Amino acid sequence: MPKTIGRVETANSSKYLQQLCKHFAHKITVEHDTHSGRAEFSLGTATLKADDDVLTVEFDLNSAEDTAMAHRVIDSHLEKFAFREQITGLDWSTPAAG
Incomplete structure (x- = not known):
């Protein structure tokens, strides 16, 4: 199963995790x-995982x-939830298969 991992440094990681999850819960x-x-x-x-200063999203596709x-x-x-911090997205990486 392909995987992609995104991270962003933010002191509001828990807040954004909860906002994302609550928003997505309306449809999935x-x-x-x-x-x-x-x-x-x-x-x-x-x-999704919120540490003190990092939000991480690991997507199993x-x-x-x-x-x-x-x-x-x-x-x-x-980007919509974190506009005050001007976060435009996560730093994404794709781990090597294996």
């Missing part, structure tokens, strides 16, 4: 607390072709 299955979350998208499962869409979904919503 989501479980979350103040420091972790899981969202079941049609293109795969996103696992159904297909590598969905990578760009996964990035857009998370980044576009985070």
Whole structure:
């Protein structure tokens, strides 16, 4: 299963995790607390983690072709919630398969 991981440094990681999860829960299955979350998208499962100063999203994708869409979904919503910090998205990486 292809994977993509995004990170952004922010003191508001827990706040943004909760906002993202609450927003996505209107349309998809989501479980979350103040420091972790899981969202079941049609293109795969996103696992969110909030540390003191970093928000991390790990996306297990159904297909590598969905990578760009996964990035857009998370980044576009985070940009709206984090506008005061001028965060425009996560720093994404794709781990080597194996």
